[in-house]
Amino acid sequence: MAKLAEEEHPVKAFGWAARDPSGHLSPFNFSRRETGEEDVKFKVLYCGICHSDLHFIKNDFGFSASAYPIVPGHEIVGEVTEVGSKVTKFKVGDKVGMGGIAGGCGSCDNCVNDCTVYCPKLILTYNGIDHDGTRTYGGYSDFMVANENFIVRVPDNIALDGAAPLLCAGITVWSPLKYFGLGEPGKHVGIVGLGGLGHVGVRLAKALGSKVTVISTSPSKKNEALAHLGADSFLVSSDQDEMRAAMGTLDGVIDTVSAVHPISPLIDLLKTNGKLVIVGAPSKPLELPVLPLLLGRKVVAGSGGGGIKETQEMIDFAAKHSITADIELITMDYVNTAMERLAKGDVRYRFVIDIANTLPATKP
Amino acid sequence: MAKSPEGEHPHKAFGWAARDPSGALSPFHFSRRENGDEDVTVKILYCGVCHSDLHTAKNEWGFTNYPVVPGHEIVGVATKVGNNVEKFKVGDKVGVGVLVGSCKRCEPCQQDLENYCPKVTLTYNSIGQDGTKTYGGYSDMIVVDQRYVLRFPDNLPLDAGAPLLCAGITVYSPMKYYGMTEAGKHLGVAGLGGLGHVAVKIGKAFGLKVTVISSSSKKESEAINKLGADSFLVTSDPAKMKAAMGTMDFIIDTISAVHPLLPLLSLLKMNGKLVTVGLPDKPLELPIFPLVVGRKLVGGSDIGGMKETQEMLDFCAKHNIAADIELIRMEDINTAMERLAKSDVRYRFVIDVGNSLSQ
Numbered sequence: 267m268a269k270l271a272e273e274e275h276p277v278k279a280f281g282w283a284a285r286d287p288s289g290h291l292s293p294f295n296f297s298r299r300e301t302g303e304e305d306v307k308f309k310v311l312y313c314g315i316c317h318s319d320l321h322f323i324k325n326d327f328g329f330s331a332s333a334y335p336i337v338p339g340h341e342i343v344g345e346v347t348e349v350g351s352k353v354t355k356f357k358v359g360d361k362v363g364m365g366g367i368a369g370g371c372g373s374c375d376n377c378v379n380d381c382t383v384y385c386p387k388l389i390l391t392y393n394g395i396d397h398d399g400t401r402t403y404g405g406y407s408d409f410m411v412a413n414e415n416f417i418v419r420v421p422d423n424i425a426l427d428g429a430a431p432l433l434c435a436g437i438t439v440w441s442p443l444k445y446f447g448l449g450e451p452g453k454h455v456g457i458v459g460l461g462g463l464g465h466v467g468v469r470l471a472k473a474l475g476s477k478v479t480v481i482s483t484s485p486s487k488k489n490e491a492l493a494h495l496g497a498d499s500f501l502v503s504s505d506q507d508e509m510r511a512a513m514g515t516l517d518g519v520i521d522t523v524s525a526v527h528p529i530s531p532l533i534d535l536l537k538t539n540g541k542l543v544i545v546g547a548p549s550k551p552l553e554l555p556v557l558p559l560l561l562g563r564k565v566v567a568g569s570g571g572g573g574i575k576e577t578q579e580m581i582d583f584a585a586k587h588s589i590t591a592d593i594e595l596i597t598m599d600y601v602n603t604a605m606e607r608l609a610k611g612d613v614r615y616r617f618v619i620d621i622a623n624t625l626p627a628t629k630p
Numbered sequence: 631m632a633k634s635p636e637g638e639h640p641h642k643a644f645g646w647a648a649r650d651p652s653g654a655l656s657p658f659h660f661s662r663r664e665n666g667d668e669d670v671t672v673k674i675l676y677c678g679v680c681h682s683d684l685h686t687a688k689n690e691w692g693f694t695n696y697p698v699v700p701g702h703e704i705v706g707v708a709t710k711v712g713n714n715v716e717k718f719k720v721g722d723k724v725g726v727g728v729l730v731g732s733c734k735r736c737e738p739c740q741q742d743l744e745n746y747c748p749k750v751t752l753t754y755n756s757i758g759q760d761g762t763k764t765y766g767g768y769s770d771m772i773v774v775d776q777r778y779v780l781r782f783p784d785n786l787p788l789d790a791g792a793p794l795l796c797a798g799i800t801v802y803s804p805m806k807y808y809g810m811t812e813a814g815k816h817l818g819v820a821g822l823g824g825l826g827h828v829a830v831k832i833g834k835a836f837g838l839k840v841t842v843i844s845s846s847s848k849k850e851s852e853a854i855n856k857l858g859a860d861s862f863l864v865t866s867d868p869a870k871m872k873a874a875m876g877t878m879d880f881i882i883d884t885i886s887a888v889h890p891l892l893p894l895l896s897l898l899k900m901n902g903k904l905v906t907v908g909l910p911d912k913p914l915e916l917p918i919f920p921l922v923v924g925r926k927l928v929g930g931s932d933i934g935g936m937k938e939t940q941e942m943l944d945f946c947a948k949h950n951i952a953a954d955i956e957l958i959r960m961e962d963i964n965t966a967m968e969r970l971a972k973s974d975v976r977y978r979f980v981i982d983v984g985n986s987l988s989q
Contacts, residue, residue, distance in 0.1 A: 376900055384900035384925055386876065445925070514748075529916075538738055538746045541927075544918050554891070554916035556906055559930025563746060563807065566928045568921025 271296035271335065274400050280629055281407025282601060283335035284323035291323065291601050293628055294335055296403055298411045306356050306414050307348040308364075310625075313405035314341030314431040314591070315617040317462065317524060318366075320605055321547070322393050333393045339405030340366040340391040341433040341618075343426045353414045361420040363581065364412055365433035366391050366571050368402055380573030382416075406601070408625055418578040421585035428590025431462060431616040432581055434571070435591060439467035439520055440580040441572030442543040443474060448518035451475035456519040456535055458503075460487045460495075463522035463545060465615040466591055468495045470580070471520075473587040479516065481532070490614075503531060514538075514562075522546050529566065533558045541565045591616045597624040635660035635697065638762055644989050645769025646963060647697040653688035655963050657989070658697060660765055662773045670718050670779045671710035672726060675984035677767035678703025678793040678953070681824065681886060682909075684967050686755055690911060695755055701767030702728045702753040703795040703980075705788045708779075715776045723788065725780035725943065726772060727795035728752060728933050731759050734777075742937040744778070768963065770987055780940050783947030790952035793824060793978040794943060796933065797953060801829040801882055802942040803934030804905040805836065810880045813837025818863070818881040818897055822849045825884035825907060827977040828953055830857045833882075835949040841878065843894070852976070856954075865893055876900070884908050891928065895920040905929045953978045959986035 272278070275297035283294035301307045319338035321327055342364040346356050356362060370377045370385035377385050389396055392404030420429055439457075443449030449470065454477040457467045464480070468491065471478045479499045480491040491497040501508050509531055516535045524546035530553070532542050540562065554566065572580070584590065592615045596604050604617040619625075636642070639661035647658035665671045683700035685691055704726040708718050718724060731751030732739050738746040751758050754766030766772075782791065804810070810817055813836065819829045820843040830853065833840040841861045842853040853859040863874055871893060878897045886908040894904055895917065906914075906928060920926060934942065946952065954977045958966050966979045981987075 381900070381925075384923075386900075530913075538743070544921060546918075547922055548918050551892075551915040551917040553913040554928065555913040556908075556910055556930060559906065559928070560909065560932040561746070561930070563804075563931050564929065566916065566921070567925065568918060568923070568927070569925050570922040 273297065275299045279403070279407055279409060280625070281337045281403060282598060282628070283337045285335045287325040289320065289323040289605060291406070291605070293630055294337060296337070298409070301348045301350050301411055303350040303352040304413050305350045305411050306346055306353055306362065306417055307409060307411045308344035308346045308362050309409050310342055310344045310405055310407060310621045312343045312427045312430045313339040313619045313621050314434065314593070315601070315604060315608060315619065316341055316434045317608060318434070320608055333401065336393050337403035337406055338392050339407070340364070341430045341435070342405035342410060343420055343430045343433070344410065347409070355414050356417070356419070361426060362417045363420045363429065363433045364391060364405070364410060364417045365437060365577055367574070368394060368416055369397065369413055380575040382573055383571040406619060406621070408621070416574055418574060418581055421582055424581070424585040425590050427595055427618050427620070428593055429581065429584070430618050431466065431591035431593065432584055433577065435462045435466045435616065436470065436584060437572040437577045437580050438545050438570070439463050439522070440470055441576055442520055442545060442569035443471055444576070445569065446518055446541045446543055446567065448520070448541070449474035449476055453477070453517045454479065454515060456481050456516045456532070457522065458482070458519060458532060459522040459546065460491060461522065461611060462591070462616045465495055467520055467522065468497050469589045470584070472496050473583070473589060479512070481519070509535070516540060518543060520545060524548055526550050526552065528553065530555050530558065533564055533566070536562060536564050538562045539564070541567060543567045543569050545569050593618045595620050598628050599624070637661065639663045643765070643769055643771055644987070645699045645765060646960060647699045648687035649697045651689040653684065653967060655687065655768070655967070658699060660699070662771060663760070665710045665712055665773055667712040667714040668775045668777070669712045669773050670708050670715060670724065670776050671771060671773050672704070672706040672724055672779070673709045673771050674704055674706040674767055674769060676705045676789045676792045677701040677981045677983050678796065679963070679966055679970060679979040679981065680796045681970060682796070684970055685909070687967065695763060698755050699765035699768050700754055701769070702726070703792045703797070704767035704772065705782055705792045705795070709771070712776070717776055717781065718779060723782040723784070725782045725792070725795050726753060726767065726774050726778065727780065727799060727939055729936070730764060730774050730778045742935040744935050745933045767983070768960070768981060770983070778936060780936070780943055783943055786943065786947045787952050789957055789980050789982070790955050791946070792980050793828065793953035793955065794946055795939070797824045797828045797978065798832070798946060799934040799939045799942050800907050800931070801825055801884070802832055802945070803938055804882065804907060804929070804931035805832060806938070807931065808880060808903050808905055808929060810838065811836045814839070815879040816841065816877060818843050818878040819884065820881055820894060821884035821908065822853060822977070823884060823973060824953070824978045827857055828951070829882050829884065830859050831951045832946070834858045835945070835951060841874070843881070843897070871897070878902060880905065882907060886910060888912050888914060891915065892917045892920065895926055898924065898926050900924045900926070902926045903929060905931055907931055955980045957982050961986065
C-alpha cells in the first residue's frame with residue numbers, strides 16, 4: 267500500500283500542493299529524505315513561479331494525471347542548513363539555487379557531458395520519480411534536500427529574489443544562446459515573446475554582445491523592450507511590412523511563446539544557415555513549411571533547460587552583469603490568484619513567492 | 631516583341647520540352663548563346679531524370695514557365711572553351727548540375743555557397759543573367775559559365791555518375807554540414823529512391839552505421855545486400871519502431887510526399903538531427919515536444935555549392951560510388967516519367983542523350 271506523503275520519509279516537510287487538475291493549490295504536509303552523504307539540505311527563501319508550474323498542476327501536458335498531489339516550484343533560492351559528510355562544494359550558510367533537475371543516471375553520454383536535462387532517466391525537481399522510487403516535491407515548500415551536483419551557488423552580489431527565476435527561465439534561454447552560437451558579438455538574435463523567458467533572454471543576449479530584436483504580438487511592449495530591457499529593435503509580428511523588411515536579417519530566433527503560432531514568418535526572418543530555437547512548449551504540433559528550410563539551409567530546433575555547470579556559468583555571468591528578472595514578489599497565500607493572472611499573461615514578468623517570510627504562517 | 635526560343639540565341643539547339651501541365655514531353659527546337667570568354671560548351675551525353683524534373687514538367691510547384699526543357703544531372707564533353715577558361719579544355723569530360731549562375735558577389739556566393747544565392751540561376755526554368763530563360767539537359771548541348779561546370783572524374787562511369795550532380799550533392803552537402811561524417815555514428819535514411827540509395831552508399835563510405843527507413847519491406851533485401859545498409863526499418867511495424875527509438879544520431883529524410891515527422895523524430899537520440907531534403911508540396915506537422923525534451927532539430931538543405939559538388943564527385947570517384955540506374959532512350963521519357971511518379975525505378979532513370987536524341 268502506498269505510503270502517505272507524510273510518512274514516506276523521515277523528515278517532516280510542509281508546502282503547498284495541487285491535488286487535482288483544477289490546479290488549486292493549498293497547504294500540504296509531506297516529508298523529505300534524511301540528508302545523505304552527498305546531499306545538501308537548504309531552507310527555501312524564494313521560489314519563482316514558472317509557467318510550467320501552471321501547466322503541470324492543471325495537467326496541460328497530459329501526463330501528470332497520476333502524479334497528484336504536486337508541489338511545484340523549480341526556480342528555488344535558499345540557504346544551506348546541513349551538508350552530508352561527503353559534500354565538498356557547499357557549507358552551511360551558503361546561498362544556493364536549484365532548477366528543474368534533481369538528478370539523472372549519471373553515466374550516459376548526456377549526464378557525462380553536463381546535459382543531464384537530456385538524460386532519459388532524468389529526475390525532475392517536482393513531479394518526478396527519485397532514485398528510490400518516491401515522488402519528488404518542488405520549491406513551494408519550506409526546505410529541499412538535493413544532491414550537491416544538482417544545485418548551484420548563488421553569487422553574493424545578486425538579489426536573491428530577482429535571481430530565483432534565473433534557475434529556469436535564465437538557463438532555458440542561456441543554453442540555446444550558447445549551444446547554437448547566438449550569444450556573441452556580431453550575432454543578431456530575435457527573441458519572440460516578452461514574458462518570463464523573453465525578458466531575461468533579452469538581457470542575457472545583450473550582455474553576451476549580440477544585437478537583439480524583440481518580436482511580439484503587442485505593440486504596447488515596444489517601449490519596455492527598447493527603453494527598459496535594452497533591446498535594439500522591436501518587431502510587431504502581425505505587421506507584415508515590418509516583418510518583410512526584416513527578412514533574412516537574423517542569425518537566430520529564440521521562440522519563447524507557448525501558444526500555438528505560425529513559425530513560417532519566423533523562419534523567413536532568418537539569414538541563410540539561421541536557426542529557430544523553440545523553448546516554449548506549445549501543446550499541439552506546429553506547421554512546418556519545408557521549402558524555406560531548404561532554400562536557406564535553416565534549422566528548427568528545440569531546447570529544454572541546461573546542465574548544472576552551464577547553470578552555474580549563467581548565474582555567475584548574470585551576477586557579474588547585474589542581471590536579474592523583473593519580479594512581483596508575492597505571499598504564499600496569493601499563489602492561486604497569481605496563477606490566474608499568469609494564465610492571462612498579467613505579470614511583469616515573473617511572480618516570485620516570498621517563501622521564508624510567508625509560508626510558515628499558512629501552516630494549519 | 632519577345633523572340634521565339636529558336637531565334638533567341640545564335641546557336642541552334644534541340645531537346646525535349648513539356649509545354650503544359652500534362653507534363654508530356656516532346657521534341658523542341660530552341661537555341662543557345664554564343665560561347666563567351668567564361669563559358670564552356672558541352673555536348674550532352676547523359677542526363678539523369680530527377681523527380682524535380684517531373685514536378686516542374688507538371689507545374690506541381692506552381693512556378694513553371696512553359697515550355698520547359700528539364701534536366702539537371704548532365705554529363706558530357708567540352709566542345710568549346712572561352713578565352714578565360716583555364717580549368718577545362720576541349721575533350722574534357724564535364725558535368726553540369728542544378729545551377730548555371732549566381733550573382734557571385736553576395737555573402738553565400740563568396741563562401742562557395744552559390745546554391746543559397748538569392749539570385750541563383752537554375753539550369754532550367756530559370757531566368758539567366760542575360761534575361762533569357764534557361765533550358766536543361768534533355769537536349770543536345772548546353773553553354774555554361776565555367777564556375778558552374780564540374781570536372782567529371784575519369785574513373786566514374788558517365789551514365790551512372792550523372793545522378794550524382796543532383797542526388798549526390800543533395801545528400802552529401804547536409805551530411806557534411808550537419809556533421810554526419812564521424813565514423814561509427816548511426817544514420818537513418820528515410821525513403822529509398824534516387825536520393826536515398828545514394829545516401830546509403832555515401833553514408834557507408836563515411837564509416838557510418840546506416841539504417842534504411844521505409845514504408846514497405848519490399849526493398850529490404852536490396853537495401854542490405856546490394857546497397858550495403860546495415861539494417862532496415864519498416865515504419866508500419868510498431869514493435870520494431872519502438873525498439874529503434876532513440877538510436878539514431880541523424881536522419882536524412884528524402885521522402886517527397888507529405889508524411890508524419892513524429893515517428894522519425896522519436897528514432898533520434900538526444901541532440902539528434904533530422905535533415906529534410908525532399909520537397910513535400912504541403913507543410914509538414916512539426917511536434918515541438920520531442921524537439922524541446924531532446925534538443926533535437928529539423929534542418930533543411932538544398933543541393934550544395936560548386937566547390938562542394940566537385941568535392942563530392944571526387945569523393946564518389948575515390949570510393950567507387952555511382953547511382954544504380956536504368957538507362958533509357960530519349961523517346962521513352964514519357965513512359966519513364968509515368969513510372970517515376972509511381973516510384974517504379976531502381977533507382978534513377980538516365981537518358982542516353984548522346985545515342986538517342988535525334989531530330
